[in-house]
Amino acid sequence: xxxxxxxxxxxxxxxxxxxxxxxxxxxxxxxxxxxxxxxxxxxxxxxxxxxxxxxxxxxxxxxxxxxxxxxxxxxxxxxx
Amino acid sequence: xxxxxxxxxxxxxxxxxxxxxxxxxxxxxxxxxxxxxxxxxxxxxxxxxxxxxxxxxxxxxxxxxxxxxxxxxxxxxxxxxxxxxxxxxxxxxxxxxxxxxxxxxxxxxxxxxxxxxxxxxxxxxxxxxxxxxxxxxxxxxxxxxxxxxxxxxxxxxxxxxxxxxxxx
Numbered sequence: 531x532x533x534x535x536x537x538x539x540x541x542x543x544x545x546x547x548x549x550x551x552x553x554x555x556x557x558x559x560x561x562x563x564x565x566x567x568x569x570x571x572x573x574x575x576x577x578x579x580x581x582x583x584x585x586x587x588x589x590x591x592x593x594x595x596x597x598x599x600x601x602x603x604x605x606x607x608x609x610x
Numbered sequence: 611x612x613x614x615x616x617x618x619x620x621x622x623x624x625x626x627x628x629x630x631x632x633x634x635x636x637x638x639x640x641x642x643x644x645x646x647x648x649x650x651x652x653x654x655x656x657x658x659x660x661x662x663x664x665x666x667x668x669x670x671x672x673x674x675x676x677x678x679x680x681x682x683x684x685x686x687x688x689x690x691x692x693x694x695x696x697x698x699x700x701x702x703x704x705x706x707x708x709x710x711x712x713x714x715x716x717x718x719x720x721x722x723x724x725x726x727x728x729x730x731x732x733x734x735x736x737x738x739x740x741x742x743x744x745x746x747x748x749x750x751x752x753x754x755x756x757x758x759x760x761x762x763x764x765x766x767x768x769x770x771x772x773x774x775x776x777x778x
Contacts, residue, residue, distance in 0.1 A: 539632060546639045553646045560653040567660050573756045574778030576664035579657075586657035593650035600643045604636045608628075 542607025549596045549603075556596075560589045670694075672774040677702055677712065677761075680768045688726045690715070693761055693772045699723060700761050701733070702770070703744055710770055712761035713747050719754040733758065 567582040626637060677691045677700075689702045691712075699715040703726050713733065715723045722737035732750060733742040740752030747758035762774040 543635060543639070546636070546643075550639060550643055550646070553643055553650070557646055557650050557653070560650055564653050564656045564660075567657060569755060571660050571664060576667070579661040579664040583654075583657040583661040586654045590647075590650045590654040593647045597643050597647040600640055604640050608633055608636055 539607050542603050545603050546600050549600050553593050553596045556589050556592050560586055560593075563589070670775075672772075674764075675772045676769045677763070677772050678710075678770045680765070680770065686726075686728050686731075691772075694775065700772075701726065702761075702763075703733075705731070705744055710763055711744055711747075712763055712772065713742070713758040714761065714775070716759075717754055718749075718756040718758060719752070724758065 563582055563586055567578055570578045628634065628637065672694050675691075675693055677693065678689050683689050683702070683704050685704050685707060687704050691700050691702060692698055693700050693712075700712055701715045701724065702710060702712040704710050713724070717724050717735040717737065717740055719735065719738055719740050722735050724733045724735045724740075724742065726732075726744065727734040727741075730741075731744055733744055733747070734740070735742075735752065735754065738753050740754040741750040742748065742754070742758050743750055747760050749755075749757060756778065759778075760776045761772050762776055764771045764773045
């Protein structure tokens with residue numbers, strides 16, 4: 531079921547699927563982190579806010595990098 | 611390989627709505643990844659909002675309010691009062707001859723009013739069967755995620771005075 535794709539295009543799709551799976555994983559961690567930080571903040575423990583914000587920022591940068599990677603692979607595979 | 615996408619010579623509408631079926635898989639995946647990245651950004655913004663709230667939160671100033679006279683309520687008796695504002699309902703429980711405990715009456719689960727269950731000597735929330743310790747307000751059972759905010763009491767002569775609220 532390759533739909534007339536070249537080997538290069540298939541490889542590109544596999545790479546994109548892998549990157550997407552990683553983005554989903556990072557997002558799940560971020561959702562958990564946000565809910566845990568909110569819970570902690572509401573319980574009166576504001577000291578967790580700084581490390582949580584830094585870690586969440588790093589996770590977002592990871593997602594952004596993977597998104598740019600997907601964009602790039604998409605371009606390379608389709609404009610061969 | 612450059613990290614960023616090179617400027618494309620193809621018009622955006624042609625790029626997004628390709629006539630080739632094989633290209634559609636790329637477009638849908640790319641758009642989904644963008645959506646996930648935006649969701650990730652919103653999570654980050656949420657964390658920043660919590661950080662801002664934590665940084666900008668002012669130390670609250672609590673008034674001193676007389677909530678009861680010593681001996682006004684019997685052992686295992688309760689008195690309801692409002693503190694620090696008239697909208698914040700609280701419950702004072704006399705758990706011993708010389709022992710008084712006061713808590714916010716708002717359950718930390720979904721804000722139902724808790725009451726003192728004398729037979730089990732616990733504070734109970736009737737909505738979802740949440741139970742709190744009457745000694746320190748910690749959660750004993752049920753869905754509440756946090757302890758009840760404790761009202762700090764001070765004895766001034768024959769009066770019990772509320773002087774603050776301790777959360778967590």
